[in-house]
Amino acid sequence: xxxxxxxxxxxxxxxxxxxxxxxxxxxxxxxxxxxxxxxxxxxxxxxxxxxxxxxxxxxxxxxxxxxxxxxxxxxxxxxxxxxxxxxxxxxxxxxxxxxxxxxxxxxxxxxx
Amino acid sequence: xxxxxxxxxxxxxxxxxxxxxxxxxxxxxxxxxxxxxxxxxxxxxxxxxxxxxxxxxxxxxxxxxxxxxxxxxxxxxxxxxxxxxxxxxxxxxxxxxxxxxxxxxxxxxxx
Numbered sequence: 502x503x504x505x506x507x508x509x510x511x512x513x514x515x516x517x518x519x520x521x522x523x524x525x526x527x528x529x530x531x532x533x534x535x536x537x538x539x540x541x542x543x544x545x546x547x548x549x550x551x552x553x554x555x556x557x558x559x560x561x562x563x564x565x566x567x568x569x570x571x572x573x574x575x576x577x578x579x580x581x582x583x584x585x586x587x588x589x590x591x592x593x594x595x596x597x598x599x600x601x602x603x604x605x606x607x608x609x610x611x612x613x
Numbered sequence: 614x615x616x617x618x619x620x621x622x623x624x625x626x627x628x629x630x631x632x633x634x635x636x637x638x639x640x641x642x643x644x645x646x647x648x649x650x651x652x653x654x655x656x657x658x659x660x661x662x663x664x665x666x667x668x669x670x671x672x673x674x675x676x677x678x679x680x681x682x683x684x685x686x687x688x689x690x691x692x693x694x695x696x697x698x699x700x701x702x703x704x705x706x707x708x709x710x711x712x713x714x715x716x717x718x719x720x721x722x723x724x
Contacts, residue, residue, distance in 0.1 A: 503655075535712060544617075544703050544715030545656070589656065599644060599663075599709055600671075605655040 504528045505592050507604035515612050520580050522607045524590030526571040531592035534573045535601065536564060539587045548575070548588075580611045616640065619704050619716035626694050626723055634689040634719050636704030642714075644707040645687040647671070647679060649700040650718075656703065662687055694723045 507524050514520045524534065533552050537545040551557045551564040551573060558564075563576045577584055587608050591601040617638045626632050638645060646661040658671030660679035668679055676698060678690040691698055701720050705713040 537713075542717075544705075544717050545713075546715070547712030550712065599707075600658065600661065601713065602658075602672075603648075603656040605653065 503605065504531065505590055505602050505604040507588075507590050507607050509607060510605075511608040511610070513610045513612060514580050516580060516582060518580050518611075520577040520584070520609055520611070522575045522577075522588050522590075522609070524573045524575075524592075524604055526592050528592075529571065530594045531571065531602070532568060533593045533595065534564075534566060535591040535593075536562075536573075536575050537589040537591060537603075539589065539606075541586075545587075545589055577609075580609075582611050582613050585609055585611045617704055617706050617714050617716035619702075619719050621719060622717070623720045624722070626691075626721070628695060628723055630691075630694045630723070632691040632694050632721065634691075634702055634704075634721070636687045636689075636716060637685050638687075638704075638706040638714070639685065640706050640708070640714060641684070642706035642708045643684070644709055645681060646705045646707070646713070647677070647687065647689045648703045648705065649673065649698075650703060651700050659689065659702075691721075694721075696723045699723045 535550045536548040539545040551566045566573045587606045590604040620635045647659040648656045657673045662681040704716045
């Protein structure tokens with residue numbers, strides 16, 4: 502069973518719109534989360550990490566973590582066509598990234 | 614800027630063939646990883662290493678060997694390649710306290 506589950510599988514939003522991606526862990530040991538983005542033909546690149554309950558904002562990206570429900574979300578405001586990519590949620594037992602477990606990803610398409 | 618370089622970029626081999634994928638990082642990171650990426654399975658950890666000479670088994674190790682010869686170099690070996698190992702392979706490095714840096718990937722086709 503996938504320990505890190507992402508939804509939706511794919512998402513389409515208009516340029517300038519808000520994209521919301523979700524991630525849930527089925528393993529209560531996973532307490533630390535990251536978001537990665539992968540453009541076609543490239544390797545994944547880290548967007549942001551979140552370790553504490555609440556919101557963390559970096560530019561147009563906001564991550565939200567609820568440790569009680571093991572749910573983390575990523576919200577992208579003012580979405581741009583360049584945001585079109587595969588987004589991965591990753592989790593680990595410790596803040597040390599020694600071993601990250603990745604979800605299956607959400608494909609985001611931003612329509613111009 | 615931190616860099617992880619993988620080679621080759623593309624590889625075709627026959628079933629039963631011998632393949633070595635190479636990865637070099639210039640980040641002075643202690644941790645290095647090999648993942649495979651497949652549609653419907655996401656990124657799955659094959660092997661990883663904490664430093665030169667160290668090797669840890671990942672989640673999908675069957676059919677793969679790995680060797681960390683130096684802090685910079687991490688190799689993935691497929692000694693009897695099978696079609697099920699056709700995949701996109703990524704190497705990554707980390708200092709353990711920050712995010713991974715991934716390479717650009719090696720696309721392997723086993724025919």
